[in-house]
Structures are given as structure tokens and as C-alpha cells.
Amino acid sequence: MGSLGTVSEATEVLQRVFGYDAFRGNQQDIIEHVVGGGDALVLMPTGGGKSLCYQIPALVRPGTGVVISPLIALMQDQVDALRTVGVRAGFLNSTQDSYARREVEEAFLDGELDLLYLAPERLRVEATMRLLDRGKVSLFAIDEAHCVAQWGHDFRPDYLELSALHERWPDVPRIALTATATDATREEIAHRLNLTEARHFVASFDRPNIQYRIVPKNEPKRQLLKLLQTEHAGDAGIVYCLSRASVEKIADFLVENGIEALPYHAGLDSRTRAANQARFLREDGLVMVATIAFGMGIDKPDVRFVAHLDLPKSVEGYYQETGRAGRDGLPSTAWLAYGLADVVQQRQLIDKSEGDDAHRRRLNIHLDAMLALCETVECRRGQLLAYFGQSQEENCGNCDSCLTPPEAWDGTIAAQKLLSTVFRLRKERGQKFGAGQVIDILLGKTTDKVRQHRHDQLTVFGKGSELRDTEWRGVVRQLLAQGLLGVEGDFGTLVLTEGSNQVLFEQRQVRLRREPERTRAPKAAKSSAKAKAAIELTAEAEPIFERLRSWRGETARELGLPAYVIFHDATLKQIATELPSSLEALGTISGVGENKLAKYGDQILAVLAEVV
Template identity: 55%
Template structure:
């Protein structure tokens, strides 16, 4: 008798294929799912776009009962639930946008066992009547999304998350999963402590996002730098531009519109309706750019954001990683572009002084800012440095950041550094960069005459460099912690570390700031593909996008809920012409095959190359 066990179907994989249209799990999704199916607690730290949601959506389809997902953003619940229905999964949410009739209907369906996944905001969950309602239903798992919100070390702290410890008390037998994309050791300890997850197994994914290309440029007319970047790389793409202040957000959005782009502002100063309208336009329509403060973006599920640009220095590498993590969630190539100058550092240091932080938090914030600066100034592979920050070994150069693409030339700056540092010392350690540069260049400004700085030995000793080069020198001396900025007036002071440089015992090398960002050459561009679509495929691409847009409009959901770009790309590459072929395409599960298969095959046949007998 032959052994038929290898014919037995793997139920977990079968659900992945049937509902999501994927052939295989990525990373440790499978291990997390198996662990939860066995009734255990887990904490999963995975970068944005690594497929965290599958870890709790699949148990909802396999276990007899309901999975409750706690998510902080109401606007996104709608889209997540809509996307799940597209896949034929019974999902619902309870939040303040619903009428009491709608809420009552959802609760009734839940009691009847007609819902597999229920999304709730933490505030809603903590209401006594919600807890009572949940205790009447067989719950098989609590999934706590964006779990880093429990930690005050992050930039997304939400006090209501602290109340979620109630789950371990009220539902001691129900397994819990905490997921987040922000994972410093401090945050991780807080998640374990405050959510009472001491027994949970920790799953830590690689934080590498190989499809993201990193570029950092020294700030020099940021609007024009942004324009050049967009014109060269992202003529029609959707993306996010982050700025530090609300005023700047409005200004950049308006400027982009004047330059023929569809751009919308998003910040906490806009009324709720406007914010929601702008967010849903960004999510539902193609090619929209959102200009925002960091108030925007937590949990943004749009898979086809092709770039994230920062026009001001982020406060920390964690924040930066989370913000750029919103690009390229579909795994296709995307860009992270950052411009920064030393005035950003002054601005952020000032904000720190004025904030009411405890000494500990303030020190931590200063260190985070220093790390961010070091990332900008590094001449080595940026990806290496980012991953090292998350305690992840990455031994080789990545080949997909500006420093790897066009290695930075450096120059021996020992003498320039000595001149700059002496000038700071001679002027009394209380002036900002612009005045110091005037002294070095020997300019007779009113201020220099009034202060008698023409008498100083450093007056005019720096004429071998121009003002732009001196700015770069000062910026790098600050990044190297040889100078610190006095936060109130922006004056510069020497640090202990500059002694050996001044004495000539320690050489110092500076990075050569490029005159202008070198645009990626077009052939490289095609290789890292802004979707490498050949001419005859272009029409097919447009036709498929139009079909997707029409279906999405009809149903009032974002286009990506219907198909991801990656699905369209695979249709073009593989040219399926039978239903059997179609069922193997990435992201086409059984419901989408049934609903949209005929339309897709009609288009595919219309574009079939001549000579194929269809």
C-alpha cells in the first residue's frame, strides 16, 4: 500500500492560495501563524510591507471563532475591511463613524458567528459595554496592531494603548499577538511590560527593504531639488513628501500644484473633514502626492507609493525608517529622498529645548538626532548603517543607495577643520555659521567691523574655499560632534573631542558634497524599474489600470483593494490566457478569479501576440 500522506493538503497554505492568491509565505509569517494556531502569545516585529496582517488574518479563517484586531486609525479600518471583502473574507469594524444602527448590526452578525475579523480602536475596546459584548463571543485571538503606540519612547505614543493590559485580565485564555514595524529595544521592552506579554515568543524579521533606494543630498534650494528628483524619477507616481512645519506643508503642496502635479496637504491643523478627504483621495486615486507632517501615515496600506521625500531632517532614524517604510510596500522599486542642512539641526535642537521633556527623554532625543545626522553624513553604505542601528548584521555594500551607486569622494579636511575650529574659538564660541564664514572669507560686514573681528588671526584665512564649501565643513564638524550648536541663538561651541584635531594629532576627512544630485542614468532606471514596461506592454498596462480604476470607482474602494500593481505587472509578464493560468497569478484568489476573471481574460486575449492560437 503506498503512502498517500504527501498528497494531503496543507490547510494553512490552501487558505493563503484560496483567499489571498499567494503561492508561498514570506519570512516567518508561517511560524507566527503556526504558533498562534497552537494557542500561544507572540510579538512580531516586521518592517512595513512585510505582510504583518496575514499573521492574524489567516488564523481568523482557520479557527472556529472571531479574531479581534485593535488598530489606532479609524480611516484605515474601512480600507482594510473593504480589501478583505474583496478577497471573500467576512470582516467588519466598530467605530465612531457608524450610526448606532450600523454598530448594532455588526454586533448582531458577530453574535451569529457571521464575522471572522472585527476591527476596533483601543478607545472603543476599553468601553465597558464593548468588553461585555466581546465576552459573549468565542474570540480566538486578539491582534494588537501598531503595538509600539504603547511606548513613550516612540513618536506615536497613544495613552489609551496602556489600557490594553486589560485583555490579559479579562480574557486570560485567548492568545494575543502584538505587531509593529518600529522596534528599538526600549520600545520592545515596553510592549512586553505594558501589554503583559512576558510569555510571548518574539519574532524579529529583517528590517531590510531591498527595493528601496536611499538618497541624501545637502540642502540647497530644496524645492528645485525636489522638482529635479520628481522630474527625473517619478513623473506620474504617487508619493509622500514630509516637512517639519504645517506652514511649509501648505507652501510645498501649493508649489507642486503650480508645477502641474496633483498634490494635497495633510497636517493636524486642517479640520477633520479636509484631512479625511485628502487622505482618501491619496488612497483611492492614482498619482496623487500627499505633502504632510509626520501626523500622516501610520498604517497607510497603499502598496504603490513609489517615493517618500523628506524636505527636513527627521528627528530619529526610527521615525525615518517608519516614514520611508510607506514606500514600495508591493515590493517593486521605490525611492527614499532626503534633503537636509545644518539649519534643520538648529531647528530640531530648539524644539527639544522648548519641549517639556524629562531629562532622560531629552537626552534620548538628542542622541537620536545625532544618529540621524551621522546617517546623513556617512560616506559608507546607508543600508548597512540603518540595519546596524536595528542590531542587524549586514556585511556587504547594498548597491542600492547613493553612496554605493556613486561612491562619495572625500578630501583631507584636517587644515580646513583647524581653521574652522580656531575661528569658533577666537570669536568667543558664540556665533552662528554665517558670521564665522564671513570671518574666514575676510568679508568686511557691518557686524565684523562693529565687533572688530578684522583684528582676529583667523580673519580671511579661509579664502581657499567658498561659502558653500565652508557650510559643508561646519555641517560635518557638527555631525562629527567636534562642534555643538548652542540651541537658543544657534552659536557654535567646541567640544572635548576637537582637541586632537586642533593639535594636528588626528586627521579628518570630509565628504565632497556633489554640486547637484546626480540623476540616476536612464538604463539604471529601467533596471531598477519604474515598472519596466515595454512599448507594446504600455497599452496593456494602461488598459489593465483603467479596468482596475473602473471596478474600484463602481465599488467605492481604493484601486489597490482590487489589484496591486504587482498583480498587473505579473499579468503583463506571464500573459495568462486560461482561467487555470490566471489562478496562479500573484494576488488573484478564488473570489477575485470568479468576480473579475472573465474581464481580465478578455483583455489578455485582446493583447495576445499574433500567432498564438487563442
């Protein structure tokens, strides 16, 4: 676009190319800083508009913006989306043949690309470095920058090489972006990418349109099915499982129950993974059941729910994964089923993990923070934001703790009874058992195992009849979460900790969370006063919206594009509500830029003429 641009140029590009009236949050400050040649480290939640923070400076500054992204499987979609709005974009990665690569290289050297996407490993190839030397680079954007953090949730060794960018091209501004990072991770990113002099921009991590819910596990498959059938029928969503076997099992279970679901994990061949991902991105209403191998960089805006059937290893991972819901700002659900076995399993995985004691300590710190989020009696969102060093003035009104407040109770006596049982088994019998046997002893159950080991002769036998089995399991889970009880070995046997001694012998009080009886699902996310304003369709607008969605689906199939690349739901809802009758009026709709207006405007007006 010629000479270095101004803020007014950036605003003009925002409106003309992308079809938005104004910048959101601190987008304008970031763009102004990078356009002026400054380095930036940007922390902004998924759906907050991170990509515009480098795309617009690349369009305003002379040369080509080079985007380093680990998402090879998604580069084609990212480039297609940019081309749809009239941006000249290309990519270089290992999926291309030599002819396609040469074509992109020539376009770059001829100054005919606004944006060039590269996988980080390409920058380890000297030929790529020489190519960039021969062309004009306007900026380097390092997407998913948390991949550089050694103890983050998605470390990629290739990212460590990116610190060399500044040494080779000292005058080219760099912008590193991530959707999640604690202060410690942010400092590590800055250090490892040689961005210590960069200006930091930290947006609010709040996603008010997402309703956070964490439920005790009780037949999790059935709980998931009920959630999908009652609240998210026909919606696109992601279900995360810890193991490949679980992924296959849950996907089959959903299909058997009439829900179109696909599996995704590293054990599938690359062709199947790519095909399933492409279907999820291009079709409406599919459910992807996956390990955490799936999801980074998924731009699908209409994911209405993210469900976890296993406990995430860290709050950062949980935030990143749940952030794939509701990128369009419309009401969405983040749902997690969590139980005692999750805590035991994660503790065991940490004990067996490779690495030194310091590494295991870090993993335990991550897990402790995740457990604290699960067990809090306070607002979930407040706890989540506090983890990232941010605060909220009042409860959010859009999480399960706010919608159906749990009760905190004094669990000291219950904790002492349970710890005393573990203590007596060890001291009097030299034995260690898992939670099930300990709870059977407290409830006075005369099972074969109890009789075999003569546990009915222990003084604690039958002393816990005031709580039900499920309540005792909650006590064990919360004691494990608080570090007041330990677990060891492959069979998850319970052991005492220093904290246990404080409860047993030093009168330490134990506060526990009692889950409320839930007779109905919480109110929909859109009822929250803090949720981002969304267009509510009237009865008259609903069929028009559905007809526009149908047109969008047909058009996307013809062009081989994901439907959201044509238009987001939010744009179609505004069209269905405002019913523009001319190209000029259609051009004022949010998300309808110059190129899309020219490409699709007449078709949309024709659809409206049919149904209005």
C-alpha cells in the first residue's frame, strides 16, 4: 500500500476490506504500534480479533507480512478466508508440490503478496531465509506464541529458532500473539523470542458469552448425551477426551444415539485426520470428539459448546480449549465432567512423567490450579481471571457457581474420619487401599473384601454413615485437590501427607464444596447481563436467516470453502433482521467488506427478494 500508513489508513482498511466499523478493545493501539515499526507481544483471548492485529499492519506497511504459524493443516483455510475479502495471501509448507511452492515464491518476490504464511520449521531451511532476504518483509507475526514456552501446554521446539528473526532482520517489526499465558509464561515468551524490548498488550481474558460449568462425574457419557440433546441439538461442538480409546468410544456412542460425531487423535492416519477436520470446518452441526491434538488455531466461529470428559492438566490448557467455543460472541457453553478418578489419574501421570523434580513440581502447580478452579465455591469466571492476574468487580452471573450457587460446609470431622481410616489401615494393618475400600469401611459395608481383610474390626468401621457414597467420594476428591491426602502407585492407593497430619493432629479446619441438587439445566448463556449483546431473531427473521444459511452452505460447497469464510452467523442474522434492499444498504452490515459485497451482494439480495 505504499508508504508507512497512519491510523486513518488502518481504519479505512478495517472498514473497506473486513467490513467492520470500529476496532475492538486495544486492537487500534496494537496496530498503530506495529504500523509505526514497534515490536509487540499480544495476549488476547480466542475470538478477540488477534489476527487483525497483524493482518491490517501488513496491508498498511510496504512489503509482505510473514506469519509464522504451526497450523499447517489450517493454512489453506486461513489463506482462502483472506482471499475471499480481497487480500493477496499465500503459504509455503510441506503439503505443496514444487510447482505450487515456486508460484508462491515468485509472487512474494514480485511484491504481489500481502501476507505469506510459513510453518516454523521452514525458517530452519536456509533457502527460505534467502528467499525472505530477496523480497521485502513488512513484519513478522508469530502466531500461537505460547508454543515457545518450555513448560506451557503446547511446546514446539521449532519455535525456539524464531529468536534469530531479529538478528537477521533488525529493522522488521515483530508481533507475537497468543490467546493464553500467565505472567511467567509471558516473560518466558519475551525472553525466548528475543522480544524483551517489545511493548506488551494484555487484553481482558474474559469471554462473557461463554457459560462455564463443571459437574461431578456420574455416568459421563450419559451426562454428555443429555447436554447435547437438551441444550445443543444440531450445534457444532468439540468433546475432549484424554485417551485415543476414549475418543473412539465416545464418538461411536454419540453416533449410535443419533448425533453426527467424528473422532480425531494422533493415532488416526493423517488422511483421516485431515478429512475429519475439513468436514468439521465446512459442515454445520458436527461434533468433533478429540484429544488435545485437535483445536489450536481452529477459526470456526460457530462452535457452540466445548465439553471435557477428562480433567485438563492446567488452567491454561482448559482456557485455550474452552476458548474455541463462541468465537462469534454468541452464547456458548464450556462444560466439564470431573470426578475422583480424574484427580488420581493426573497425580499418577505426574509421578510417572519424564523430567526432574522441578518439572514434576511445575506440573503439580498447574494441576493444583486446575483443581482449585473445579472445587471453588466462588464465581468460576472470577477464579479463571484471577489465574491470569486479572480481576472482576462482581460475580459474572453466567457460570454454574453464580446460576446455582453451591454450599460451602465445614468438612473437618468428615476429613478426620477419612484420614483416620487411611492412618489406621497403614498403622494397624500395614495396608494401603484405594478410595473405594476406605469408603466401604466408613459406610460399614460388609463386602467380601472387607471380610477378607477383617476391616469390619477397625474402630472406624461404620463411622461415616452420615454421608452417602457419592458424598464421601467428593470428600476424597477435595482432600486430594487440597493436598490434604495423597495417592501413589498404579492402583491409586491413598496415603497421608503433611497436610493430613495438620487436619488429624493440629485442628486444621477443612472447608468443602457441596454440590447443589440440580433439577434443571442452568439458564442459557444469553440470559447473562454481561454476555456480549447478540442479535435475537424474531419469529419473522428466523426463516430468512435459515434461508441465508442454506444459500451460504450451497455457495461454500461450490467454492470448496468453510461456510464461515463466506459470512459468519452474526452477519447473516443482521441481514435477516435489517433486510437491506440495496447493495449500498448491504454494505453497512458488519462483516460485509468491499470484496464480499462485490462477490456475493447480488446473490444475497436475490435470496431476500425470494423470501421477503
